[in-house]
Amino acid sequence: xxxxxxxxxxxxxxxxxxxxxxxxxxxxxxxxxxxxxxxxxxxxxxxxxxxxxxxxxxxxxxxxxxxxxxxxxxxxxxxxxxxxxxxxxxxxxxxxxxxxxxxxxxxxxxxxxxxxxxxxxxxxxxxxxxxxxxxxxxxxxxxxxxxxxxxxxxxxxxxxxx
Amino acid sequence: xxxxxxxxxxxxxxxxxxxxxxxxxxxxxxxxxxxxxxxxxxxxxxxxxxxxxxxxxxxxxxxxxxxxxxxxxxxxxxxxxxxxxxxxxxxxxxxxxxxxxxxxxxxxxxxxxxxxxxxxxxxx
Numbered sequence: 034x035x036x037x038x039x040x041x042x043x044x045x046x047x048x049x050x051x052x053x054x055x056x057x058x059x060x061x062x063x064x065x066x067x068x069x070x071x072x073x074x075x076x077x078x079x080x081x082x083x084x085x086x087x088x089x090x091x092x093x094x095x096x097x098x099x100x101x102x103x104x105x106x107x108x109x110x111x112x113x114x115x116x117x118x119x120x121x122x123x124x125x126x127x128x129x130x131x132x133x134x135x136x137x138x139x140x141x142x143x144x145x146x147x148x149x150x151x152x153x154x155x156x157x158x159x160x161x162x163x164x165x166x167x168x169x170x171x172x173x174x175x176x177x178x179x180x181x182x183x184x185x186x187x188x189x190x191x192x193x194x195x
Numbered sequence: 196x197x198x199x200x201x202x203x204x205x206x207x208x209x210x211x212x213x214x215x216x217x218x219x220x221x222x223x224x225x226x227x228x229x230x231x232x233x234x235x236x237x238x239x240x241x242x243x244x245x246x247x248x249x250x251x252x253x254x255x256x257x258x259x260x261x262x263x264x265x266x267x268x269x270x271x272x273x274x275x276x277x278x279x280x281x282x283x284x285x286x287x288x289x290x291x292x293x294x295x296x297x298x299x300x301x302x303x304x305x306x307x308x309x310x311x312x313x314x315x316x317x318x319x
Contacts, residue, residue, distance in 0.1 A: 107213070116206060126249070134278030140280050144279075146249055
């Protein structure tokens, strides 16, 4: 997996924050990881299939997740409830959807998205197949810190036996 | 004006209801997937529909096809993360009137709603 593959996802995070969330966001260092993800309070995962096949995961501490929901809805929610799960699911859906159009310049074969999955709690561990490599990037934002993990492969062109 | 907002995300429905409110539209029903949307349109006369694409049970594009096949001609704005040109073309062919890609500026969705509503009134 090439490091630059994560760039469309980072650009999508920036676009989401500048439009719907109206908050500044800055990425930290980018790394390649094969180990389990750091546990956070809420994680949203979504699958990509088609010419690009893989998974995108966004992880938030509760404080950031609550700030995202409150910014979207103009509320002052302080409880990690179904509304927070719903909002974080929509966030990963938007990031992945926006990124997939950037991957193929909006003009190539369509990449399909699965429906998002949410994991809530602070004592879970997410393990991945032993050979999978994940690109991980953490972010600092006006709404708090969060991180993103991405793994996917591009379909080999037809006739490419490599 | 009566509007139907269709999205499996309750939070996104609230965001869109808020945008409609800023466009002075407050008579709004909500549906959580395409099946609910088709049922709602069969029971109630809507002047505008905001439709998500990726939803459980029935995709938004299939709901649009079903609504058009049933003879309904109200404007339908697709509001979706599906940004590829092929998707936009498919939606317009299926009967979508307009297309808004998520993420969007709040002002963008409001102006798109106002534009579609104004055009619809002009045609009516």
